[in-house]
Amino acid sequence: MANNVKNIPNPTKVITGECRLSYANLWEPKSINGGAPKYSVSLIIPKSDKRTLDKIKVAIQAAYNEGEGKLKGNGKTVPALAVLKTPLRDGDAERPDDEAYANSYFINANSGTAPGIVDNQQEPQPISVRSEIYSGVYARASINFYSFNSNGNRGIACGLNNIQKLRDGDPLGGKSRAEDDFATSEDDDFLS
Numbered sequence: 001m002a003n004n005v006k007n008i009p010n011p012t013k014v015i016t017g018e019c020r021l022s023y024a025n026l027w028e029p030k031s032i033n034g035g036a037p038k039y040s041v042s043l044i045i046p047k048s049d050k051r052t053l054d055k056i057k058v059a060i061q062a063a064y065n066e067g068e069g070k071l072k073g074n075g076k077t078v079p080a081l082a083v084l085k086t087p088l089r090d091g092d093a094e095r096p097d098d099e100a101y102a103n104s105y106f107i108n109a110n111s112g113t114a115p116g117i118v119d120n121q122q123e124p125q126p127i128s129v130r131s132e133i134y135s136g137v138y139a140r141a142s143i144n145f146y147s148f149n150s151n152g153n154r155g156i157a158c159g160l161n162n163i164q165k166l167r168d169g170d171p172l173g174g175k176s177r178a179e180d181d182f183a184t185s186e187d188d189d190f191l192s
Helices: 050-066 068-072
Strands: 013-015 019-030 038-046 104-111 116-118 138-150 153-167
Touching: 013 050, 019 104, 038 050, 038 138, 038 153, 050 068, 050 138, 050 153, 068 138, 104 138
Parallel strands: 104 153, 116 153
Antiparallel strands: 013 138, 019 038, 019 138, 038 104, 138 153
């Protein structure tokens, strides 16, 4: 895989194929376990999307290659990529009770700055209506991979750049959208 990264302008950056957004905290940064507030999302990628998965594996390898000095730290050798924490995770293994993650991989991506969010027009336009982007939306994401070595934890992490909404999907987490709840004008007058 290492040979594949030499002629790519930014080998650690990936534009995904269609994936589904989960745990979408894209409008307001949130603090997790008292850490710095960040924008974040879990990208659910179908296992059938070999092209995106291959690009991600190449980018993880590139981040490993670029970050060998950081990953080595004070040690004598750089740990093998296979033993480090990496962001590409198997939904069937790690979230077996969550139907949204079935037959998929997922990546948790985050950023200290707000991601750009656009629609899927030929000339993409910014989306500013918060209800348009929610957990369950189908989108593409611009992400980047980088190495980290912090407090004894070493590995490859995923940064969030931008999101392009492709289409609506059923909301995840059991919450319905107001647009769906009031889509019909039928009056459920069950008390009369």
